[in-house]
Amino acid sequence: MAQRLKTDWFLFWTVISLAFFGLVIIFSASLPKTELMHISQFYFMAKQAALIGVGVVCLMGLKRLDYRKLNRPEWAFGLMGVMLTMLVAVYFLDSHHHRWIRVPGFQLQPSELAKPALAIFLAWFVTRRISAINSRYTLGPAALVIGVLAVLVLAGDMGTMAVLMITVAAVFYVAGISPRYAAMALAALMVIGVVGIAAKPYRLRRVVHFVDPSYELLDKADASGRVKAWLENSMSTRDPNYQARQSVIAVGSGGLFGLGLMHGKQKMLYVPEAHTDFIYSVIGEELGLFGCAGVLTAFMVILWRGLRLFWMAPDDFGKYLALAVTVCFTVQALINISVVLDLGPTKGIPLPLISYGGTSMLSSLVSLGLLLSVSERAG
Numbered sequence: 001m002a003q004r005l006k007t008d009w010f011l012f013w014t015v016i017s018l019a020f021f022g023l024v025i026i027f028s029a030s031l032p033k034t035e036l037m038h039i040s041q042f043y044f045m046a047k048q049a050a051l052i053g054v055g056v057v058c059l060m061g062l063k064r065l066d067y068r069k070l071n072r073p074e075w076a077f078g079l080m081g082v083m084l085t086m087l088v089a090v091y092f093l094d095s096h097h098h099r100w101i102r103v104p105g106f107q108l109q110p111s112e113l114a115k116p117a118l119a120i121f122l123a124w125f126v127t128r129r130i131s132a133i134n135s136r137y138t139l140g141p142a143a144l145v146i147g148v149l150a151v152l153v154l155a156g157d158m159g160t161m162a163v164l165m166i167t168v169a170a171v172f173y174v175a176g177i178s179p180r181y182a183a184m185a186l187a188a189l190m191v192i193g194v195v196g197i198a199a200k201p202y203r204l205r206r207v208v209h210f211v212d213p214s215y216e217l218l219d220k221a222d223a224s225g226r227v228k229a230w231l232e233n234s235m236s237t238r239d240p241n242y243q244a245r246q247s248v249i250a251v252g253s254g255g256l257f258g259l260g261l262m263h264g265k266q267k268m269l270y271v272p273e274a275h276t277d278f279i280y281s282v283i284g285e286e287l288g289l290f291g292c293a294g295v296l297t298a299f300m301v302i303l304w305r306g307l308r309l310f311w312m313a314p315d316d317f318g319k320y321l322a323l324a325v326t327v328c329f330t331v332q333a334l335i336n337i338s339v340v341l342d343l344g345p346t347k348g349i350p351l352p353l354i355s356y357g358g359t360s361m362l363s364s365l366v367s368l369g370l371l372l373s374v375s376e377r378a379g
Helices: 009-037 043-064 073-093 110-132 136-154 158-175 179-199 201-211 216-221 226-233 242-254 279-312 316-340 358-377
Strands: 101-103 106-108
Touching: 009 043, 009 279, 009 358, 043 358, 073 101, 073 110, 073 136, 106 358, 110 136, 110 158, 110 316, 110 358, 136 158, 136 179, 158 179, 158 316, 179 201, 242 279, 242 316, 279 316, 279 358, 316 358
Parallel strands: none
Antiparallel strands: 101 106
């Protein structure tokens, strides 16, 4: 007898509502840019709507797919292999940023697509080795694959690397990794992170400017001023904290109820690229505290339903797939919001389902399609 499917409509409509709410905000946030570029005011909204359409089709297909069919090594290693190959390719195809594979009319960002691929790999790997999670035969291969992924993503996108590694840490922690191995992994990731920051001066300056904005500590540690001069000369902008400061002004000026949809002022090129990574500031200015709280509540609903699925999934693969997708999605949202509110160093990471960006939208909807597939078959 066929299993009766049970859709989590609460989760489903939260996801769909966020995506279409994002369309409205993208339209508002991109108006000054479209005027500057002398293009249709619907340009960015129309492109995003097309990608939402593709993403929703993928979400519905994955929702109907039995996720247990993905619990196979060919899916786990096949998808991860494709992602690693694309990340190597993008390093050479985009020699400056190491982020995008450009085709006419579209930019593909492999690091975004690595998120659902990593979720499937982690779920398969941990399920297969759950009884020997602290064995060197478990941790060795996992460290090799995940380490290569971290280095390749770090080359062009440190924010996404942080999201992926937090997801890995959460899954292995829940699976029962010993504190000794966890500490070793954390030390290794810290070394990779420090090297990644130091390798690109603009990253180092963002961190230094966030921790020591007046350079008081740096001046004491570097009396000669060489490090400060190197940082100053390496930046394309003289103020690395400009976007964060302008976004805080936007959020603060919104008050409780906001200035009204379409009536924001900071998006008038004070906040650069307001329709992408800093779109939460537009929400704060135009819809106020209540608008920001509503978006944050929607993300917390996804977190709640995802963790609920971790407890309710009928098998280990479903549990860890739900956990990986949920952690990856919500951590990305919280990092983006913290940057917009100047609670962390500036980094290029979109707000899931809301920021303009086709690959990010596809990645989010595919990941949430996997989550809904688990929910269809949970008890």
